[in-house]
Amino acid sequence: MEDNTIVCRCSDLTLQDVRDLINKGYTSFDELKRISRIGMGPCQGRTCMQIVLRELSIATGKPISELSPGIFRPPVKPIKLGEIARHALEGGEVNHD
């Protein structure tokens, strides 16, 4: 049965999409991320990561603790380019909105 539960709201992937990719032979979060953009949206995987790792764990038989969640890349929260440039030119605090 198709499972159309949305796993990644940023990049619009369902549980079925994730399972199909795992069936194609991808065995790590990093690979899934690169091929499908899962976890590449504004939330940086905070929503989808645990679900994807659980699916990978089921498929590979490895416990979640042995699966790599990939690398958390800067920034933690999206910032406007203009804000960073302003900060670089004038100094002062970076405004996160």
Add this chain to the structure above:
Amino acid sequence: MIKTADVVIIGGGISGVAIAYNLLKKGVKNVVVLEKDYLASGATGRCGAGIRQQWGTEMNCRLTKYSCEFFENAKEELQYDGDIEFKQGGYLILSSTQKEHEQFKKNVALQNSLGINSKLLTLDEAKEIVPFLNTEGLISATFHQKDGHLNPFHATQAYADAAKRLGAQIYTFTEVTDILVEGGKIRGVRTNKGDISTNIVVNAAGGYSQLIGNMVGVALPVFSERHQILVTETVAPILDPMVMSFSLNLYCQQVPHGGFVMGRGDEGEPRDLRITSGWHFLEEMTKTITRVLPPLKDVRFLRQWAGLYNMTQDRQPIYGPIDEVEGFYLAIGYSGHGFMLAPATGLIIAESILGEAASLPATELHLNRFKSGNLILEPSVV
């Protein structure tokens, strides 16, 4: 794992899979690709994946023209079930110095003589392509519509899938730890998963190519340098071409998915295989890009990462066999343009291994050019 192979390719980036595909297409049966991580985990999956035919030497124009035409037909040729996302929105290359402007005139004349329909543009004409371009401090631009960019993961996967269909064995998470050489000839490779005997090894290890050279006892004249890059949130399409400038040190594209991908090269980047992210890059990048493309001020930066350029003295790749070890081939040292060369790389190395006549002009790219001093003078390289 397989025990013997006709050819072992070290590296599962775009070069490795393109070489494998070309060998199989030419009828070589037993081709193995070894990748220490997953496919495209090196520079390939970290790059801008831009492809341009606007070069300043005949050789580079011809190699990239070949590659570009390959990618135009890649979906059919490789029968990929996904999308390689080739967006041919052109490259708009900006000049900001008189010297650069003079060079661009020569480049366009050369390109046009080779069937590449690039144009030298006034700044008003450039603004017809990118209306919000801030032309302050600029002199002119060149544009070629057929240039563009691709999705590097899918392009790699497309080649890998096609190669596998023809019989390639691709082992990921398999690291080459040594190469066995006897009497000056390749005899096999050692991996963390066992040995494979072979008479031919291709070094397509990207930023790690010098370490592979060490395994056969040859000090290759290459080094690796970190290059950083960032992506923004997804917004509605406003930018068709890749915008780049040598003198302003920037490139920026809006990928079909909607995010802007942009990068620059910093002086003094580490050369020790480090690929961490730095704050200096981010500041310099945002300063330049918000000046040249002002609407980007309001776009949010999402993620920053880095990859390795494998560099040679003339910033051009090294292709082909070497005199010191029989059966050892190089496909390395691309500086910042190994992605766009990949279709050419695949053909050049396959023909070289099989001893076939060369279809593309790449003999100048042999390792021996560093011994003879015949370096390639490409004026328009990053």
